[in-house]
Amino acid sequence: MSKEKIQKEFALSHCRLKYANGETVPPEVETYQKDRLWFAKDKDGQEIKVFTTSALSGRRLKYANGEAVPPEVETYQSGRQWFAKNEDGQEIEVFTANALGHRRLKYANGETVPPEVETYQRGRQWFAKNEDGQEIKVFTTSVLYHHLLKYAKRQPASGVAQAAIESEEDVLEEEEVLFSKQPMAGISEKYLRNKIPRLPISVRSSRIDESVWGSFSSQLGLIPLENTRGVVSSLLNEVPHLFHEEGLRIGLCLYTSKPFSSGDKPLFVFSGRKEKAYIPQIGNRTTSDVRVILVGTREEFGLLQGHLQPGIDFLVLDELWSLTHGSYEKLELVNSRRIAAFYYALLLQEEHGITQALMLDDNIERIYSKHPISSWEEYITILDTEAKSEKSACVSLATVSNQGVRRQQPGELGSKFYSFDLALLYEILGHTRSHWLLPFFPAEANGFWGEDYYFQLMFEKLLSTRGMQGYFVLDVKEHGIKRASLPSLCRKVVKTADALCQVNMEGLFQEGLMHLLSVHRDAIEKTVHILQGIIEKNIKLHQTLLHHHQTKDLMMTHAWANRLAYKAEVSQVPIDEETFLAKLRESLIFIQEQGHLHEYQKEILTNISTRLSQERFIGQITMATGTGKTYVQIYLAIAALLAGTRRPVVIVTPYQHLVQQAYEDFLAVLASFPNFPIEASQIVKVDAKETSITAETLLYNRTLDGRPCVLIFCQDSYSKLQETEAEALAPYQHPALLLIDEAHMQSKIISKIDITHPQTKQTFVAGFTATPKKSQALWSLDKVVSIEYTREAAVDHDYLTPCILDTFNEAYSPDGVWRVISAMPTILDSLLPSGGPLKEKKALFMCPITKEKSIIQNN
Numbered sequence: 001m002s003k004e005k006i007q008k009e010f011a012l013s014h015c016r017l018k019y020a021n022g023e024t025v026p027p028e029v030e031t032y033q034k035d036r037l038w039f040a041k042d043k044d045g046q047e048i049k050v051f052t053t054s055a056l057s058g059r060r061l062k063y064a065n066g067e068a069v070p071p072e073v074e075t076y077q078s079g080r081q082w083f084a085k086n087e088d089g090q091e092i093e094v095f096t097a098n099a100l101g102h103r104r105l106k107y108a109n110g111e112t113v114p115p116e117v118e119t120y121q122r123g124r125q126w127f128a129k130n131e132d133g134q135e136i137k138v139f140t141t142s143v144l145y146h147h148l149l150k151y152a153k154r155q156p157a158s159g160v161a162q163a164a165i166e167s168e169e170d171v172l173e174e175e176e177v178l179f180s181k182q183p184m185a186g187i188s189e190k191y192l193r194n195k196i197p198r199l200p201i202s203v204r205s206s207r208i209d210e211s212v213w214g215s216f217s218s219q220l221g222l223i224p225l226e227n228t229r230g231v232v233s234s235l236l237n238e239v240p241h242l243f244h245e246e247g248l249r250i251g252l253c254l255y256t257s258k259p260f261s262s263g264d265k266p267l268f269v270f271s272g273r274k275e276k277a278y279i280p281q282i283g284n285r286t287t288s289d290v291r292v293i294l295v296g297t298r299e300e301f302g303l304l305q306g307h308l309q310p311g312i313d314f315l316v317l318d319e320l321w322s323l324t325h326g327s328y329e330k331l332e333l334v335n336s337r338r339i340a341a342f343y344y345a346l347l348l349q350e351e352h353g354i355t356q357a358l359m360l361d362d363n364i365e366r367i368y369s370k371h372p373i374s375s376w377e378e379y380i381t382i383l384d385t386e387a388k389s390e391k392s393a394c395v396s397l398a399t400v401s402n403q404g405v406r407r408q409q410p411g412e413l414g415s416k417f418y419s420f421d422l423a424l425l426y427e428i429l430g431h432t433r434s435h436w437l438l439p440f441f442p443a444e445a446n447g448f449w450g451e452d453y454y455f456q457l458m459f460e461k462l463l464s465t466r467g468m469q470g471y472f473v474l475d476v477k478e479h480g481i482k483r484a485s486l487p488s489l490c491r492k493v494v495k496t497a498d499a500l501c502q503v504n505m506e507g508l509f510q511e512g513l514m515h516l517l518s519v520h521r522d523a524i525e526k527t528v529h530i531l532q533g534i535i536e537k538n539i540k541l542h543q544t545l546l547h548h549h550q551t552k553d554l555m556m557t558h559a560w561a562n563r564l565a566y567k568a569e570v571s572q573v574p575i576d577e578e579t580f581l582a583k584l585r586e587s588l589i590f591i592q593e594q595g596h597l598h599e600y601q602k603e604i605l606t607n608i609s610t611r612l613s614q615e616r617f618i619g620q621i622t623m624a625t626g627t628g629k630t631y632v633q634i635y636l637a638i639a640a641l642l643a644g645t646r647r648p649v650v651i652v653t654p655y656q657h658l659v660q661q662a663y664e665d666f667l668a669v670l671a672s673f674p675n676f677p678i679e680a681s682q683i684v685k686v687d688a689k690e691t692s693i694t695a696e697t698l699l700y701n702r703t704l705d706g707r708p709c710v711l712i713f714c715q716d717s718y719s720k721l722q723e724t725e726a727e728a729l730a731p732y733q734h735p736a737l738l739l740i741d742e743a744h745m746q747s748k749i750i751s752k753i754d755i756t757h758p759q760t761k762q763t764f765v766a767g768f769t770a771t772p773k774k775s776q777a778l779w780s781l782d783k784v785v786s787i788e789y790t791r792e793a794a795v796d797h798d799y800l801t802p803c804i805l806d807t808f809n810e811a812y813s814p815d816g817v818w819r820v821i822s823a824m825p826t827i828l829d830s831l832l833p834s835g836g837p838l839k840e841k842k843a844l845f846m847c848p849i850t851k852e853k854s855i856i857q858n859n
Contacts, residue, residue, distance in 0.1 A: 017050040021071040022060075025050050038675075052675050061094045069094050105138045113138050183457060183530055185413040187538040190488065191449045191497045196542070196549050197700035200561035200691050216368035216480070220379060225294075226275035230307045241347070247323030247515065248434040252344060254293075255301065256313040260352050265289050265380045267358040268315070268341035270334055271296045274303055277362035278484055280376050285311025290376045293344075295337045315344055322434055324512040324520075326443030333494075334361075335441050335451040342420075342455075343436050346429070349422040356384050361416045365484035368400060370477070383419040383474075392472035393428075393459045395419050400480030413453045414473045417481050428462050438462075438520055442509050449497040450531055457527045497535045500528070554693055554703045559681040561691045562663075569708055570677035575644035580736055580762040583643035585612040591639050596672065598799060600789055601632055608636070611785045612764075618755065619766040620743070620779040624791035626800055629768040630662055633739045634669050637710045640737040640764070641678050647736035649710045652718045654745045656687045659714045662741070666710065682707075687714040695721040699728055711735075715746055722752045734759035743767030743776070750778050 017025040017038055025031060031040045031050060040050045061069040061082055069075060075084045075094060084094045105113040105126055113119060119128045119138060126138045189196055239254040260266075271277040271294040282288050293313045294304060301316050308314055317340040320328040328336050338359065345357035358380065373379045387395045396414025429435050439458035441451045459470025505513055505525060516524070559566040575583055588609040592602045604621065611617060623629045633651055640649045653659050666683050670676070684704070685692035695717040698704065704711075711732070713721070721729055734757050740746050746767075753765060755778075767779065778784070794800040820827070829837050 017052060019048075019050055052677070061096060063092075063094055105140060107136075107138055182411045183413055183453075183460070183534065184409055184411050185453055185534055185538075187449070187497050187535065187542075189542070191494065192539060192542045193496055193498065194542070194546055195696075195700075196546050197697040198694055199549055199552055199554070199697070199701075200558045200685075200693050202561050202563065203691055215477070216370055218369045218371060218373040220367040220369075220373065220376060221281040222278040222364055222366065222484075223281045224275065225271070225277045225279055225304065225307050228279070228307045228309065228312065230305065230309050230312075236305070236308060241344075243433060246432055246434045248437070249319055249321040250340075250343060250433075251317070251319035252340060253316045253318065254313055254344070255305065255308060255316070257308070257310040260291070260348060260354070262353045263289055264291050264348075264352070264354060265356065265358075265377065266291045266293055266345060266348060266354065267360065267376075267380075268293045268295050268345070269360050269362050270337045270341070271300060271304065271362055272332065272334065272337075273362050273486060274300060275307065276486060278364055279312065279362075282311065282376055285309060288375075288377065290380065293341070295341045297332050300332075315340060322437050322443075322512070324434065324442070324509065324515045325437050325440070326510060326512055328443045328446055330446060333446050335446050335448075338451065338455070339437060339440050342440070343433070345420065345422055346426055346433075346436050349426045350431075355421070355423045356380065356387075357420050357422055358383070359418045359420070363484045363486045364416060364481050366482040367397070367417075368480045368482065370479075380419070384421075386474055387419060387421050387472070390469060390472045391467070392469040393421050393424050393463055394456060394471045396456075396471065396473050397479050397481045398473050398476040399483055400476060408473065408476050412473050413456050414471060415452050416483070424463075424468075425459070428466075435520075438523075442512065444508050444510060445500065445503075447495055448499050449494050450500060450535070453534070454527065454531055457530055458523065461523045461527050498539060501532050501535055550701050551703070552701065554697065554701055555681050555684065555707065555709060558684050558691075558693055562685075564680050566681050567679040569679055569682050572644055572677065572708070574646050577645065577647065577736070577762055580643060580645050580647075581612045581614070581617060581764065583645075584639055584737075584764065585609045587639040587642040588612075588636070591635055591642065594673065595635060595669070597631065597635065598628065600794070600797060600799065601628055601635075604632055604787055604789060605635060605639075607787050608766075608785075614783060615761055616755065617764045617766070617785065618778065618781065618783070619785035619787060620772060621766050621768045622772050622786070622788040622790075623768065623770060624789060624794050624800065625770045627789055627794050629741065629770075630665055631669070633662075633741065633768060634666050636739060636764075636766075637666070637737060638669070638673070638676070638678065641682065641708050641710065642676065644708075645736040646706050646708055648704075648732050649708075649737040650713060650718070650732065650735040651710065651739045651741060652713045652715060652746065652749055653741045654715045656689060656714045658741065659685050659687050659692070659712050660689075662712050666712070678708075682709045684709055684711050686711050687717050695724070698732060699724065699726055702728065705731065715749060719748055719752075722749065730759055734763060736762070737764045738766070740765075740767040743769040744771050744773040747773065747776055750776050753778055755781070 017031055017040070019025060025040055029040050031038055033039075038050045038052065039047050042048050061075055061084070063069060069084055073084050075082055077083075082094045082096065083091050086092050105119055105128070107113060113128055117128050119126055121127075126140065127135050128138045130136050235257060236255045237257065237259075239256060241250075241252040241254070243250050267280060267290055269277060269279050269292060277294070279292050279294070280290065282290055282292075285292075288311055290311070291313060292311060293315050294300075294308075295315045295317070296304070298316050298318060301314050304314065317331045317336060320331065320336060320339060328339075330336065341357075341359055345354075348354040348357070367379065369379065369382070371379075371382055373382065383395060387393075394414070395418070397417045398408065398412075398414070399416065429438060439455040439462075441448055441454055445451075456471035461470065463470045505521070505528070508528070509516065513521070555569070556566045588605050592605045597605070604623070608617075608619065608621075611619070621629070621632070623632070637649050637651060651662060653662055663683060663685050667680050670678060670680055670683070686695060686698070688694060693701075695713070698721065705728075721732055734754075738753070740749060743750065750767065754760065755765070765778075767776075772779070779786070791800060795802050
């Protein structure tokens with residue numbers, strides 16, 4: 001087929017124009033373009049606007065009920081809104097297809113509000129009436145999506161699990177209401193089965209929002225333990241505590257530099273992160289009443305004793321067994337640590353009359369408060385006052401994020417930071433020390449999720465008959481914590497949340513069940529029942545979100561996340577994939593005449609097109625730095641889409657920032673081809689950034705399968721995809737077009753390309769580099785095409801500037817070199833014949849000695 005015929009066919013198949021009513025503009029009608037718009041003349045010779053297929057599909061208008069506005073109905077635009085007249089001549093709003101999709105209303109469970117249901121708006125919120133005539137809130141599609149996403153990302157203790165599915169809220173029967181408030185809590189995704197694939201979202205500022213943190217007048221800091229310097233270990237006193245009676249065996253040992261007194265304020269920190277654990281920053285620990293007590297195992301004490309000093313103690317847990325709760329084997333788990341800390345706190349209440357103790361996770365970085373506070377002593381007193389005011393045995397602080405202060409829910413359970421009323425808890429648990437384990441998971445559940453929620457619920461049950469609260473989360477607008485960015489310790493050792501729903505009381509307590517007092521057994525049964533209900537609600541929400549994320553259109557979501565107006569890909573007749581390379585050859589001939597390529601780039605594409613007669617194409621394209629490898633890759637990718645393939649088109653770059661750079665370049669090139677049936681939405685980034693999709697998402701969300709698109713991967717993401725053994729990912733592992741940017745840096749990717757795989761027939765694989773790597777075996781195979789455009793050729797053709805080589809005008813003695821180096825500021829300010837100082841140009845200095853290199857850099 002001749003070059004001219006190919007171009008003509010592409011012009012007809014991809015650039016056909018239509019009138020506003022959808023009819024095709026006949027070939028004999030002359031059309032012309034102004035900027036990015038197309039025009040023709042009607043029968044009367046008047047200029048009218050005509051449209052490409054893709055432009056027209058996005059422009060078609062619909063009524064609010066989804067019906068298309070007939071062509072004979074006159075429509076007009078005011079600002080960004082469209083209007084028409086109804087049968088009574090009244091002005092009504094109409095919508096483009098995309099705008100209508102955003103506007104359609106849904107119930108909280110995701111079901112579409114039927115057209116016959118009357119809806120109305122107050123402010124920015126929408127409402128409808130249910131079957132009983134009660135007003136309920138409804139949502140636009142985009143608002144509902146972000147509503148679900150927001151709650152999915154919440155950490156434990158967000159307290160809003162049921163709010164995301166209002167219409168499916170489970171309300172306990174009246175006889176099952178056990179507490180004065182309905183407890184609620186969220187569960188982090190890592191403790192729920194079936195990971196939710198991440199969807200791309202718009203970039204949010206990583207800066208701290210001053211409107212959030214600025215609302216707090218005071219703050220207290222915490223620092224990593226590794227930043228503290230300890231005392232000589234011989235100055236530490238060993239205070240063992242062994243208790244072997246009343247159905248309890250517990251072995252504790254406190255390492256401290258000073259004894260306790262009634263005025264001390266113990267603050268327990270669970271130091272599972274060892275030297276990375278955060279502890280309160282206190283000015284003078286020797287004189288302070290605050291006693292930081294690290295809680296851990298004997299092994300951890302050996303690692304951390306060098307950081308202990310007056311005011312920083314270590315409580316070692318050596319043994320823990322109870323007749324009712326069983327034998328705790330894994331003493332490093334947080335439930336074991338919490339029992340040890342709680343037991344020792346009650347011991348301090350019993351022996352020294354200490355009335356308050358704090359327990360902190362070791363990943364809290366800062367405390368914020370609206371109260372004027374200057375010290376930890378002062379703040380601990382405020383917490384004690386708050387606990388007594390709320391009549392609560394335990395108060396905790398909520399997490400404040402950079403994104404704003406969230407709305408707190410009644411009954412929300414706390415996490416991370418607790419202040420205990422020891423006097424009250426000692427009163428309700430009594431003098432029998434084996435009862436002090438009552439609020440905590442038994443040994444069989446030591447590795448279960450939810451131990452922190454469980455003890456708060458137990459407190460609530462034990463105090464419910466007294467008209468008091470077992471737990472209370474302080475107002476997040478008044479108090480809050482900021483978490484440190486540290487790796488999770490629990491993911492590998494704590495079971496998923498549903499583990500508690502799969503056991504009964506006999507399974508939890510084993511033989512210890514028969515030794516529980518009936519009143520204790522009743523409290524435990526009801527507490528477990530409440531916690532299981534919380535877990536089941538969260539699982540239900542998780543499943544709803546999982547389905548949403550698995551079925552959400554990735555192409556559309558990616559476009560929105562990158563602030564693009566989404567337009568669906570133009571429907572084309574699928575090609576026979578056995579003819580892909582032949583079609584690619586035709587589109588390459590066509591496209592290089594339409595764009596803005598340099599002659600040498602066109603020659604490279606022409607060279608490639610002449611080699612596309614084989615079953616597959618494997619090529620090493622060597623192009624000098626600065627000669628536009630990226631643009632050649634973009635034109636190849638566009639040609640593949642124009643060829644009509646439904647298989648993926650993949651570009652792999654070494655780094656994330658190159659993914660973004662290639663993406664922006666791709667969009668810029670597409671903008672120069674407004675009549676091509678390719679939308680910006682069809683270009684998709686795949687890496688770990690928020691605005692991109694992830695390789696893992698491609699496995700769980702299949703909405704890109706079989707759709708023409710270009711996927712720009714970073715090396716790490718594509719490597720993960722290559723390593724995943726899943727049939728669903730085979731099309732992405734063996735795409736129609738695979739372009740490897742900076743191929744010399746991607747040996748791992750190249751080594752895993754299997755050209756013998758059945759899906760590699762009619763595929764195009766090419767590596768682009770300025771410095772080919774001989775050790776990459778793929779390029780040594782038979783029939784590999786090698787195309788080269790050298791730096792010398794680019795300089796000869798005036799596309800690159802030559803290198804200017806110069807030497808120091810001195811003898812190469814050490815003294816001479818040092819004189820030149822000392823004069824470097826003057827040299828760099830020297831004017832060049834071409835204009836401008838030398839320091840504004842790129843230059844290469846060869847320095848054999850590191851010292852000389854640093855001097856030049858400093859100058």
